[in-house]
Amino acid sequence: MYKSIIFDIGGVLVDFDPKAYLVDRLCNAEMEEKVYDLTFGSEEWQLxxxxxxxxxDGNQRMLEHARAEGCAFEVQGVLDDWMHILRPRLRMLELVRRLKNHGYCVYYLSNIPQDVLELLTERGVLAxxxxxVASCEVQVNKPDPQIYKALLKKxxxxxSECVFIDDRLENVQAAFALGFAGIQMKDSVGTLIRSLATCNVTLR
Structure with a gap:
């Protein structure tokens, strides 16, 4: 029987689609790919x-690389602006509330930098x-098994009593390898609720 439901944050509890954001912002496929690689897809972002x-320091390093690539203006604009895409998904937060009301424990497990964690905490998203467990707290990112083990230990x-929900397949697979039930968040909350029902996690 599953007792705990564990949620990723970006792409699950809050909107986070950097590639779509760059399409809207830059409207140039070549520049979108270059800026993505210099920001969201960079080693600095992982760190x-x-x-x-x-x-x-992360922004300074990304800008240094961007200057070498001739797109410092575009990268600076993204670094100044990107956090506005982190919009809470109200239906997901309502699902969290319903799960708690039905007796399940709910946790988050996310790759997230300290300043974003603080922002979402201040907004009440995690209340x-x-x-x-946040990656910035344990200095390990998903899908490294150690971050999942840190949550279990804490x-x-x-x-075997946990269901893990993430939008990235590799993160779900890593959880599954450790004995979690795993669900990849693909589209609607309704689909997620049906997937939870297949794990006998019901809201009736």
Missing amino acids: LDAGKLSRY QFDGG YQLKA
């Missing part, structure tokens, strides 16, 4: 998530959760 680089959870 930010892992709490191994400050936002200031309903029983706890969670809250004395059993993987």
Whole structure:
């Protein structure tokens, strides 16, 4: 029987689609790919998530690479503006509330830098959760098994009693390999609820 439901944050609890954002912002396929590789897809972004680089230092490194590529203006604009895409998904937060009301424990497990974690906490996005682990706190990113184990250890959870939800398949597969039930978040909340029902997690 599953007792705990574990949610990713970006792409699950809040909107986070950087490629769509760059399409809207730049309207140039070649530039979109270049800017993505210099920002969201960069090594610096991974280090930010892992709490191994400050936002200031990360941005400076990304801008240095962007100057070498001749697109510092575009990258600076993205770095100044991108956080507005982090819009809470109200139907997902309502699902979290309903799960809690039905007796399930709810946690988050996310690749997220410190400043974004603080922003979402201030906005109350994580207020309903029983706890969670952020990559910036443990300096490990999904899909490294150690971040999943950190969550299990912190809250004395059993993987076999947990359902993990993430929008990235590799993260779901890593959880599954450790004994979690895994669901890839693909589209609607309704589809997710039906997937949870296949794990006998019901809201009736």
